[in-house]
Amino acid sequence: MCPDGIHYLNQMKEISDENFTPKVELGVTLIGSTPFEDEKVKRNVDQCIFWLTEYFKDPHKIVNTMKPDICDASENGTFQERVWLCLAKNIGPGQTVSYGQLAKMVKSSGASQAVGTAMATNPIQILVPCHRVIRSDGTLGQYSRGKRNNVKLWLLEHEGLKVINNKVMS
Numbered sequence: 001m002c003p004d005g006i007h008y009l010n011q012m013k014e015i016s017d018e019n020f021t022p023k024v025e026l027g028v029t030l031i032g033s034t035p036f037e038d039e040k041v042k043r044n045v046d047q048c049i050f051w052l053t054e055y056f057k058d059p060h061k062i063v064n065t066m067k068p069d070i071c072d073a074s075e076n077g078t079f080q081e082r083v084w085l086c087l088a089k090n091i092g093p094g095q096t097v098s099y100g101q102l103a104k105m106v107k108s109s110g111a112s113q114a115v116g117t118a119m120a121t122n123p124i125q126i127l128v129p130c131h132r133v134i135r136s137d138g139t140l141g142q143y144s145r146g147k148r149n150n151v152k153l154w155l156l157e158h159e160g161l162k163v164i165n166n167k168v169m170s
């Protein structure tokens with residue numbers, strides 16, 4: 001987090017397919033007690049917590065909730081940053097996009113593999129909705145390099161999508 005926005009938003013390291021048991025009623029809290037001196041940073045952290053809380057309550061209402069700022073200074077316009085920002089801007093709750101489509105959206109047709117890599121290294125989970133990027137045949141594909149595929153499934157179902165046999169029904 002810097003005055004220009006978020007740098008990282010990650011799920012707890014311990015979460016894996018083996019132990020993932022979502023408890024929405026727990027709500028969203030800030031772990032640790034990082035003192036935020038800067039007013040802009042403080043406001044953005046509050047906005048982020050508010051946005052995530054709303055997201056877990058009702059992902060469809062967050063379309064009208066102001067997103068916290070994402071800092072775009074750290075990567076200086078690299079390919080993966082363009083992919084992250086394009087995804088965050090264009091693919092909303094309940095929508096999905098394939099790796100190939102997303103490659104096209106950043107004007108790099110055929111770069112679906114590179115898009116996959118960008119998704120695997122996404123530093124701002126949920127806000128940059130890499131869980132909405134699926135394979136072109138509708139199957140889910142991996143999440144967190146395959147360690148948290150159930151989290152991806154949960155997030156998509158939370159957003160109202162119907163998933164049968166690991167495939168998003170359209």
Ligand SMILES: [Zn+2]
Nearest residue numbers: 002004071073
């Ligand atoms: Zn920054």
